[in-house]
Amino acid sequence: MTGRGGAPAANGRPLISCRGVGRVLGGRRRRTEALRDVHLDIAAGESVAIVGRSGSGKSTLVGVLAALDRPQTGRISVAGSDVWSVPERRRRAVRRRFGWVPQDALSSFDPRYTAGEVVAEASAGGGAARRPAELFERVGLDPALAGRRPVTLSGGERQRVAIARALAVDPDVLLADEATSGLDVLAQERVLDVLAAEAGRRALVLVTHDLRVARRVADRVVVLDRGRVVADVAADALETGGPELARLLKAAPVL
Numbered sequence: 001m002t003g004r005g006g007a008p009a010a011n012g013r014p015l016i017s018c019r020g021v022g023r024v025l026g027g028r029r030r031r032t033e034a035l036r037d038v039h040l041d042i043a044a045g046e047s048v049a050i051v052g053r054s055g056s057g058k059s060t061l062v063g064v065l066a067a068l069d070r071p072q073t074g075r076i077s078v079a080g081s082d083v084w085s086v087p088e089r090r091r092r093a094v095r096r097r098f099g100w101v102p103q104d105a106l107s108s109f110d111p112r113y114t115a116g117e118v119v120a121e122a123s124a125g126g127g128a129a130r131r132p133a134e135l136f137e138r139v140g141l142d143p144a145l146a147g148r149r150p151v152t153l154s155g156g157e158r159q160r161v162a163i164a165r166a167l168a169v170d171p172d173v174l175l176a177d178e179a180t181s182g183l184d185v186l187a188q189e190r191v192l193d194v195l196a197a198e199a200g201r202r203a204l205v206l207v208t209h210d211l212r213v214a215r216r217v218a219d220r221v222v223v224l225d226r227g228r229v230v231a232d233v234a235a236d237a238l239e240t241g242g243p244e245l246a247r248l249l250k251a252a253p254v255l
């Protein structure tokens with residue numbers, strides 16, 4: 001188990017730091033404050049679940065954390081450097097520290113590729129890259145599946161291919177946005193096992209609207225409501241109940 005409540009990394013600063021972040025989306029007609037004054041620190045190796053209702057800003061936050069989406073206000077630092085005040089070349093290097101596991105893995109794969117090629121392409125170049133066979137093993141996939149097209153795989157297998165692809169660059173942070181939400185319970189459990197095994201080796205940011213999923217994998221649970229962080233608690237608080245849990249459920253009644 002790693003840091004709690006935004007505990008700093010060993011070098012004394014968080015891996016990712018959000019300070020007063022505000023993100024407005026949409027045009028003049030439909031303008032949404034997707035994030036409002038968000039303060040959030042994530043330490044190296046820490047597992048953080050981001051929970052909240054649909055539309056609460058979870059995906060927006062993930063895009064902002066990974067330096068893909070620029071907030072209008074506030075500051076995002078990764079490893080101590082302000083990601084929007086460095087040259088684009090450095091920002092691209094920051095983005096490469098993040099491994100993405102999307103909700104719908106299939107649509108993120110090039111349809112011409114086999115599962116093995118999806119992972120091999122991600123592994124190509126880059127000193128830290130790993131061999132596809134090793135990555136298949138790491139996510140509990142039979143290496144024989146490497147020759148299959150992702151469309152012929154089950155939902156759970158596809159998600160594990162997506163995790164293998166994300167791990168190919170040995171990221172400092174693994175980001176999973178609703179990565180298990182379309183799966184049946186058994187497949188979901190197996191994908192969560194894989195994510196849980198990575199926890200501690202790298203930071204894990206897991207977006208979910210399922211509190212059980214959060215509790216299973218995360219050290220910490222951050223609750224968003226209408227773009228605001230309304231709770232930021234140790235996952236243990238969910239086990240023991242008490243005032244923290246009551247506060248959390250009040251903040252996110254659908255959880």
Ligand SMILES: Nc1ncnc2c1ncn2[C@@H]1O[C@H](COP(=O)(O)OP(=O)(O)O)[C@@H](O)[C@H]1O
Pocket residue numbers: 025026027030031032033034052053054055056057058059060061
């Ligand atoms: N391109 C966009 N234009 C306008 N509003 C958007 C856009 N994308 C998302 N939103 C709105 O921003 C809010 C946060 O969205 P999102 O981060 O996707 O929420 P979540 O992932 O928690 O469901 C929602 O109200 C959503 O409707």
Ligand SMILES: [Mg+2]
Pocket residue numbers: 058059060177
């Ligand atoms: Mg979302």
